Amino acid sequence: DQQVKQNSPSLSVQEGRISILNCDYTNSMFDYFLWYKKYPAEGPTFLISISSIKDKNEDGRFTVFLNKSAKHLSLHIVPSQPGDSAVYFCAASVLTGANNLFFGTGTRLTVIP
Amino acid sequence: NAGVMQNPRHLVRRRGQEARLRCSPVKGHSHVYWYRQLPEEGLKFMVYLQKENIIDESGMPKERFSAEFPKEGPSILRIQQVVRGDSAAYFCASSPNAGRTDTQYFGPGTRLTVL
Numbered sequence: 151d152q153q154v155k156q157n158s159p160s161l162s163v164q165e166g167r168i169s170i171l172n173c174d175y176t177n178s179m180f181d182y183f184l185w186y187k188k189y190p191a192e193g194p195t196f197l198i199s200i201s202s203i204k205d206k207n208e209d210g211r212f213t214v215f216l217n218k219s220a221k222h223l224s225l226h227i228v229p230s231q232p233g234d235s236a237v238y239f240c241a242a243s244v245l246t247g248a249n250n251l252f253f254g255t256g257t258r259l260t261v262i263p
Numbered sequence: 264n265a266g267v268m269q270n271p272r273h274l275v276r277r278r279g280q281e282a283r284l285r286c287s288p289v290k291g292h293s294h295v296y297w298y299r300q301l302p303e304e305g306l307k308f309m310v311y312l313q314k315e316n317i318i319d320e321s322g323m324p325k326e327r328f329s330a331e332f333p334k335e336g337p338s339i340l341r342i343q344q345v346v347r348g349d350s351a352a353y354f355c356a357s358s359p360n361a362g363r364t365d366t367q368y369f370g371p372g373t374r375l376t377v378l
Binding site for chain 1: 371
């Protein structure tokens, strides 16, 4: 039962343009959402998070948007850079519950110079 | 480098053998999590441990799998009598406290291949 879904396995974007990565979830108990970036042969690295009490969180070139009614979140990267090329995982958790993360299947972003 | 360390990075086992995966958390971190990533899938939670205690093992298969985090030394994920379906990347994460999932720092993973 995949509670966090990333329906786009891959995305290609020109350098300097905006990258938009999407994520949907089914469990209404999730109240904390995270994005991780993963390079080959490395572990995931935390990128940005958002609590369910917010609908937007921004950190430099990275912005995460949360639409609770649609159970949807997205990660915007602008401007995209070649170094952003990686696999991006969306994850969710229940802050007051267990400490484990529920991950999506990932989207491979390729930024073309 | 004071990050999470995992060894071995690659492990090959034949069906029926045992696999032992080690995780040394960030110095000072007393919370360890194990995740498994099957091919073409996302990471899936297996077990959460604090020093000498298993807190949540709801994601770990009931048979053949066990985990420990002793008072001294690394956390160990042990898989007995491995089968081909155990082939996956196993990631360990550590955190200094509980309750904040964005403070989980991941290791580079151990890629297990069962022949």
